[in-house]
Amino acid sequence: MRAVARPLFGRRARLRWIHLILGGALAMPYVLVGAIVVGPVAGSTDVFSSFPLQLSSFAVGLPLAAVTSLFPLTRPLESAAVRWLCGVDADRLADGPARGRAAKVRTALWFTLHLAFGGIVAGMSLAVPPFAAVLVVMPLTAGVFGDRLGFPEVFGQPWAMALAPVAGVASLLALAGCAAGAGALLARWAPALLGPTPEDRLAAAEARAADLAVRNRLARELHDCVGHALSAVTLQAGAARRVLDADPEFVREALAAIEETTRRTVGELDTVLGVLRDGDGPGTAPAPTLAADLDGLLRRTRAGGLTVTAEVAAPLEALPPVLSREAYRIVQEGLSNALRHAGEGAGVAVRVEVRAGHLELTVDNPLPSVPATRPGGGHGLPGIESRARVLGGTAHAGPARDTWRLHVRLPLRATL
Known part of the structure; x- marks a missing residue:
């Protein structure tokens, strides 16, 4: 019934x-x-x-x-x-x-x-x-x-x-x-x-692809700013602890670098999380540029115990904002890898130059005596390759004689 x-x-x-x-x-x-x-x-x-x-x-x-x-x-x-x-x-x-x-x-x-x-x-x-x-x-x-x-x-x-x-x-x-x-x-x-209809499905697929692209870019921003900050702060704190009694001046510099690094990272993290919360924010979170913060990035990296030399042969103030921002993140990730793998006191060479209509970024650091491993692998190098590809450039990383070299070429007319 x-x-x-x-x-x-x-x-x-x-x-x-x-x-x-x-x-x-x-x-x-x-x-x-x-x-x-x-x-x-x-x-x-x-x-x-x-x-x-x-x-x-x-x-x-x-x-x-x-x-x-x-x-x-x-x-x-x-x-x-x-x-x-x-x-x-x-x-x-x-x-x-x-x-x-x-x-x-x-x-x-x-x-x-x-x-x-x-x-x-x-x-x-x-x-x-x-x-x-x-x-x-x-x-x-x-x-x-x-x-x-x-x-x-x-x-x-x-x-x-x-x-x-x-x-x-x-x-x-x-x-x-x-x-x-x-x-x-x-x-x-x-x-x-x-x-x-097929048109509706295509529009929905394009919307999902655009949303996924935004989320991937935000994920890269989080990885780069937070990953670099954690690596730098860890090495800076470790170096300060080892010379706490012998070199108080170095300790003060390391603590100042830790303070500056964390303050800047908290600001960048808040910006990225704000974009995620709003859901309709810009396609990329605002980030420092080479013209605005390359010197500060190098100074904070040196506070972690690395010897960093820089050669700049490019008009940083004249670079397009998008190119300068993405190039900053690439250099930042290169220095983060050096902090993690090269070892304390290692020498790192950074070159920023313009050649044949391209901005070329090179980061050289010594090969680690004991290869570092991370469960599941890192995301830094794939992120660099993705940034370069979106800008129409190329990225290569690997051993070069007795150094590990990251080399990136970005066209000066690159736009997102």
Whole structure:
């Protein structure tokens, strides 16, 4: 019994019934407009007193509904209603307005079907229950309703009195069956008519790719600023601890470098996290540039115990902001690798020069005596390669004679 009743009166069937009644409510303004057209044509002043004229008004109003379905909000609203009331998975429906002729035609067809089925089921929902109630109680009224129904010769018969309650219950079941069937049909057709078109899928894929690109860039910003700061602060604190009693001046310089490094990193971290929280911020978090902070970066790295020499043969102030910012991050990551792998007191050489229309960045440091390993590998070199590739440049890292060399070439006209 429950298996039979659930498709007709279960929760999903009831929600779909509500969806159809909403369609009937939406159809009423169009039916009224249709009545204004049908009335004069049929020569009637009371269209709603005639069932054929009501159907004619309904038929005239549906094309008007198809035209108004071209408004941009129609598809998002219909998709939301189908998702919540018809039980259709969200990923099978389009969220945005219909774009393109095919999508608009399908939306118009869906809206027309929703209003057509909804108008019929809503009308039946208003008319059938009272009629069924009369049939159910007819045996108790001894044929009083026979004259009012217009068939006294039928409803005055004993067999009619016996069958009337059965007919009343059957009409209610028929109403529930029509509503359940119409709801199931609409739920089946919804993905085809309201689902994403190839253009929608392409737009969604492009949006996801753009969002992923932004997140990857923010991840690189976090890796570079936080990774460099942790490496520098670790070595600076270790060097200060070892000479705490022997060289107080060096300790003061190391502590000052730790303070400056952490302060700058907290500011950069707050900027990146702000972009992540807002969700609609710029594609990259603001970062220092070569012109603004190359000297400070070198000074803080020296405070960690490395001997850093720098050769700058490029007009840093004249570099494009994007190029200068990305180049700063590349040099920063190169120095971070040197801090982690070259060892205390090692000499690191940094060269920044312009050659043949390219900005060339080179970081040389001694090869480690014992190769360092990190679980899962690091992300610094892939990040450098990604930055260079986005700018249209190249990046190479590896042993060069007795040193480890990072060499990056970036075109001066590079833009993101």
